[in-house]
Amino acid sequence: MKNKFKVFFVIFFMCAGLFSQEIQFGKEESLNNITDGPYILWENNKAVIKYILNNNPVSQEVTVQGEGTFSFSLEGFDKDFEISSIPPTIHPSTFSDVSKIFVISDIHGQYDRFVQLLKGNRVIDANLDWSWGNGHLVILGDVFDRGSKVTECLWLIHKLENQAERWQGKVHYLLGNHEVMFLRGDLKYVHDKYKKAAELFKMELPKLYSANSEFGRWLRSKHTIVKINNILFVHGGIHPRVSYWGYNLQDINDKIRRNIDSSDDTIKYSEYLSFLFGSDGPLWYRGYFEDTNTSPQIKQDDMIELAAHLEVSEIVVGHTTQDFINPFFKDKVIPIDTGIKYGDKGEALIWENETFYRAKANGYREQIIFK
Ligand code: ZN
Numbered sequence: 001m002k003n004k005f006k007v008f009f010v011i012f013f014m015c016a017g018l019f020s021q022e023i024q025f026g027k028e029e030s031l032n033n034i035t036d037g038p039y040i041l042w043e044n045n046k047a048v049i050k051y052i053l054n055n056n057p058v059s060q061e062v063t064v065q066g067e068g069t070f071s072f073s074l075e076g077f078d079k080d081f082e083i084s085s086i087p088p089t090i091h092p093s094t095f096s097d098v099s100k101i102f103v104i105s106d107i108h109g110q111y112d113r114f115v116q117l118l119k120g121n122r123v124i125d126a127n128l129d130w131s132w133g134n135g136h137l138v139i140l141g142d143v144f145d146r147g148s149k150v151t152e153c154l155w156l157i158h159k160l161e162n163q164a165e166r167w168q169g170k171v172h173y174l175l176g177n178h179e180v181m182f183l184r185g186d187l188k189y190v191h192d193k194y195k196k197a198a199e200l201f202k203m204e205l206p207k208l209y210s211a212n213s214e215f216g217r218w219l220r221s222k223h224t225i226v227k228i229n230n231i232l233f234v235h236g237g238i239h240p241r242v243s244y245w246g247y248n249l250q251d252i253n254d255k256i257r258r259n260i261d262s263s264d265d266t267i268k269y270s271e272y273l274s275f276l277f278g279s280d281g282p283l284w285y286r287g288y289f290e291d292t293n294t295s296p297q298i299k300q301d302d303m304i305e306l307a308a309h310l311e312v313s314e315i316v317v318g319h320t321t322q323d324f325i326n327p328f329f330k331d332k333v334i335p336i337d338t339g340i341k342y343g344d345k346g347e348a349l350i351w352e353n354e355t356f357y358r359a360k361a362n363g364y365r366e367q368i369i370f371k
Contacts, residue, residue: 057201114153
């Protein structure tokens with residue numbers, strides 16, 4: 001039984017003048033005046049809500065009575081946040097009879113472009129609420145790193161995931177190599193804003209994403225691969241070598257999820273885990289593409305055979321940036337990372353009425369596969 005109650009916070013500062021300016025959620029800040037968060041750390045039935053407002057770290061504890069969702073507002077943020085004291089459930093890896101699918105990849109903290117593409121194609125409305133009905137939204141990994149609005153992206157996806165369920169829709173946030181790198185403590189590509197936020201919190205950045213944090217436990221419930229109708233979605237790609245271990249979609253998802261926090265040695269000494277977390281694994285593989293240094297390109301016939309082996313009609317991938325969405329290998333591969341990371345470009349993919357479209361931020365869509 002869900003218990004719903006609202007909690008409002010009033011945070012007191014030494015300087016009351018801080019409240020005179022309303023901060024827009026998602027606004028670009030300089031490093032001298034950052035606003036970031038909130039981050040939630042769960043301690044049994046207590047939620048510790050941490051955020052930065054104009055370079056001031058704030059921490060507030062809330063005791064949650066019973067199991068259920070609760071929403072809260074924070075001074076300085078123009079959106080409410082909703083969280084549940086119940087840990088996230090693991091979704092199935094396969095879905096059928098889905099009416100329409102919107103797919104976007106490699107957002108890399110470019111919140112504004114992300115919103116433009118969703119809004120322009122009516123996946124969300126003007127209030128940034130779910131308007132995709134019973135359709136599915138697939139986020140193909142790499143929301144993390146590079147850009148300065150990763151937190152905003154995460155809260156939007158988190159909210160849409162809950163809203164979609166109420167419409168019998170679904171959000172699939174799949175892991176990319178940057179989610180896994182970040183969760184495993186590799187902060188090479190993290191925007192300075194987040195290093196600064198951690199410094200202000202006097203915490204190590206990965207602690208904000210630990211397994212008992214809201215973002216951390218949510219991300220650790222995510223899959224790497226999902227099959228919807230007859231289409232496979234994965235961040236990097238599936239190497240044909242997957243058949244050596246006997247391809248099992250659910251098992252790959254479980255193995256990656258359960259080993260996100262495993263030591264480098266645990267991964268190194270397991271041949272299968274080394275493959276799953278390595279450059280030929282689903283998070284990193286680039287072997288469908290020419291001119292990549294990490295993997296030789298597979299042949300078209302091998303690709304067609306692989307799709308048959310995986311029992312899918314198409315494989316949709318991100319990770320390897322293209323100028324525009326242009327399927328290849330007899331339309332078996334649909335690459336959709338089209339440079340959202342640059343901030344002012346990038347497309348999305350729509351599947352509706354058995355037809356694939358390239359979708360622009362202004363809502364223009366163009367059919368790309370003719371059968
Ligand atoms: Zn990637």
